[in-house]
Amino acid sequence: MPKPNHHVFADGELSRNEGTLRIDTLAGETEYLPVESIDSLYLHGQIDFNTRALGLLNDHGVPAHVFGWKDYYKGSYLPKRGQVSGNTVVEQVRAYDDDRRLSIAQRIIQASIHNMRSNLRYYDGRRGNFSEAIADLADEKDQVAAVDTINEVRAVEGNARKTYYRCFDRILRDPFELTKRQYNPPTNEANAIVSFLNGMTYTTCVSAIRKTALDPTVGFVHEPGERRFTLSLDIADIFKPILADRLVFRLVNRQQITVDDFESELDGCLLTESGRMTVLEEFEKLLDETVAHPRLERNVSYKTLVRTDVLSLKKHILTGEEYHATERWW
Amino acid sequence: MSTSVAEYVAAEREPAREPKTRITGLMVQYYHVCRRELWFMSRDIDIDRETTNIQRGTHVDETSYQGSRKSFQIDGRIQLDVLESGDIMEVKVSSAMEKPARMQLLFYLWYLREVHDIEKDGVLAYPTERRREQVELNTETTAQIEATVEGILDTVGAETPPALEKKSYCDSCLYQDICWM
Amino acid sequence: MHVIVVYDVPADRTRVYRKLLRRRLEHLQYSVFYGELTEGQVTTMKNDIQKKLEPDDSIVVFESSNPAAFEFSTFGDVDEPGSRFT
Numbered sequence: 232m233p234k235p236n237h238h239v240f241a242d243g244e245l246s247r248n249e250g251t252l253r254i255d256t257l258a259g260e261t262e263y264l265p266v267e268s269i270d271s272l273y274l275h276g277q278i279d280f281n282t283r284a285l286g287l288l289n290d291h292g293v294p295a296h297v298f299g300w301k302d303y304y305k306g307s308y309l310p311k312r313g314q315v316s317g318n319t320v321v322e323q324v325r326a327y328d329d330d331r332r333l334s335i336a337q338r339i340i341q342a343s344i345h346n347m348r349s350n351l352r353y354y355d356g357r358r359g360n361f362s363e364a365i366a367d368l369a370d371e372k373d374q375v376a377a378v379d380t381i382n383e384v385r386a387v388e389g390n391a392r393k394t395y396y397r398c399f400d401r402i403l404r405d406p407f408e409l410t411k412r413q414y415n416p417p418t419n420e421a422n423a424i425v426s427f428l429n430g431m432t433y434t435t436c437v438s439a440i441r442k443t444a445l446d447p448t449v450g451f452v453h454e455p456g457e458r459r460f461t462l463s464l465d466i467a468d469i470f471k472p473i474l475a476d477r478l479v480f481r482l483v484n485r486q487q488i489t490v491d492d493f494e495s496e497l498d499g500c501l502l503t504e505s506g507r508m509t510v511l512e513e514f515e516k517l518l519d520e521t522v523a524h525p526r527l528e529r530n531v532s533y534k535t536l537v538r539t540d541v542l543s544l545k546k547h548i549l550t551g552e553e554y555h556a557t558e559r560w561w
Numbered sequence: 562m563s564t565s566v567a568e569y570v571a572a573e574r575e576p577a578r579e580p581k582t583r584i585t586g587l588m589v590q591y592y593h594v595c596r597r598e599l600w601f602m603s604r605d606i607d608i609d610r611e612t613t614n615i616q617r618g619t620h621v622d623e624t625s626y627q628g629s630r631k632s633f634q635i636d637g638r639i640q641l642d643v644l645e646s647g648d649i650m651e652v653k654v655s656s657a658m659e660k661p662a663r664m665q666l667l668f669y670l671w672y673l674r675e676v677h678d679i680e681k682d683g684v685l686a687y688p689t690e691r692r693r694e695q696v697e698l699n700t701e702t703t704a705q706i707e708a709t710v711e712g713i714l715d716t717v718g719a720e721t722p723p724a725l726e727k728k729s730y731c732d733s734c735l736y737q738d739i740c741w742m
Numbered sequence: 743m744h745v746i747v748v749y750d751v752p753a754d755r756t757r758v759y760r761k762l763l764r765r766r767l768e769h770l771q772y773s774v775f776y777g778e779l780t781e782g783q784v785t786t787m788k789n790d791i792q793k794k795l796e797p798d799d800s801i802v803v804f805e806s807s808n809p810a811a812f813e814f815s816t817f818g819d820v821d822e823p824g825s826r827f828t
Binding site: 515 | 760765768769777779826827
């Protein structure tokens with residue numbers, strides 16, 4: 232079982248004390264966090280920190296993901312890698328530059344479409360008839376293998392995503408509806424919760440990539456130069472249906488999250504703080520859920536699945552052995 | 562001695578000529594445990610160092626027979642413990658991996674003889690089992706270790722890792738996840 | 743695995759163990775620490791404790807590798823042990 236994440240919602244100051252992390256909250260409480268037992272640190276509140284605190288995170292390889300006002304993702308502080316593996320990064324860039332880029336992108340998007348389709352199959356019959364969309368996604372997954380350029384891969388992926396998102400309104404209990412996928416800012420409740428969990432999936436991928444020697448900025452589907460870590464965006468495409476969408480359906484349909492957990496601000500709609508807490512608690516539980524892994528012949532958590540996916544990509548880049556992008560089998 | 566092994570020895574004997582592959586004691590062990598593991602390790606493919614057996618090994622190694630042995634670093638790649646008797650000692654947690662441990666010690670003895678012209682005998686010690694075993698270079702063991710060195714050079718020099726193969730100790734291997742994924 | 747560490751040491755030595763334990767475990771109560779560690783972490787922790795040990799120190803490490811066999815209840819003003827939120 233991988234180490235758990237820790238989320239700081241309180242406002243206050245993060246510092247280094249007696250070799251570990253100390254938080255002094257504005258409310259006057261002091262807490263110590265076991266720096267050696269944390270996978271990633273999530274800062275949701277207003278936190279002051281200094282270079283000594285960052286140095287400690289660095290020493291223990293703990294990435295910190297920073298969120299700002301209303302939990303908009305601001306960015307990540309990635310500790311430098313202990314054993315720098317220049318060779319891995321060189322090969323990664325070579326793979327981006329040669330014909331491996333297309334085949335890696337194809338694998339990623341095929342897995343992404345497979346996982347979208349798997350969600351529709353789960354809800355087919357439960358929340359409506361999705362057989363047409365399921366068939367379309369199967370076709371689109373096949374099309375990905377037949378194209379010759381990254382742009383075509385992205386075009387097929389775009390179509391698949393439209394097909395998939397069109398089913399959301401029927402899966403989601405009323406009055407939640409996606410109608411159209413919108414972000415920056417999300418315009419309704421469904422968009423708000425999807426955006427929030429997509430962000431969590433993305434940071435989960437950032438942390439997993441940090442633990443390999445791969446460079447998070449060199450992606451295969453997404454173009455380098457986009458605002459974020461493009462490799463993390465790639466891997467997040469595989470896991471969004473598993474870690475974000477499926478949880479959205481579950482939380483909304485079991486009414487763990489209702490419209491009361493959102494607030495409208497200006498032209499956007501966002502989760503309230505208590506809504507975010509509920510979602511994050513469930514997200515952390517989901518990361519701990521386990522499935523029997525046919526290749527590893529043991530039970531692994533969803534969080535481990537992200538890590539092993541990245542490991543498989545790394546091995547593919549270094550050895551040419553097949554990349555097993557995670558396609559939901561359970 | 563095969564050509565590749567002879568070239569390796571010549572390169573090690575010549576301070577200015579670095580051998581392409583620097584063989585360490587751990588590599589010798591890995592070669593006899595799993596060649597795929599050796600290949601991954603030689604490429605700096607990193608592993609989770611929090612795994613138990615490694616920690617335990619380090620502790621037993623650090624705390625056993627303190628005082629009666631002296632540690633030496635040779636050429637930055639070989640860490641030897643020399644007993645008061647002059648024998649080279651290798652400490653192991655258990656005899657479960659007896660052959661890899663014996664080959665590692667033989668490699669040290671062979672390396673000292675071929676590269677530094679020093680003739681030594683060895684002792685393999687299992688403190689948790691209160692057991693010791695004498696190890697020495699003779700015609701048979703020399704042939705074994707030279708075959709090992711040749712095998713290591715071949716494995717590490719290959720472009721791709723040796724094929725996947727299920728072994729009984731895969732479950733406890735540090736490379737399990739990257740190897741099987 | 744679940745780990746609980748309790749200690750009873752001379753006043754001037756509490757700092758030594760507090761520092762050693764806080765890095766890996768949650769400081770639950772005055773001289774009680776709790777957390778989930780890997781086997782490797784438990785081993786290094788025990789090694790570290792052993793290195794610091796002096797004649798009057800007493801430390802107990804409880805560990806349970808079966809999560810199903812581990813339960814706890816809380817009473818009064820305590821934080822939930824193992825909480826991932828601050």
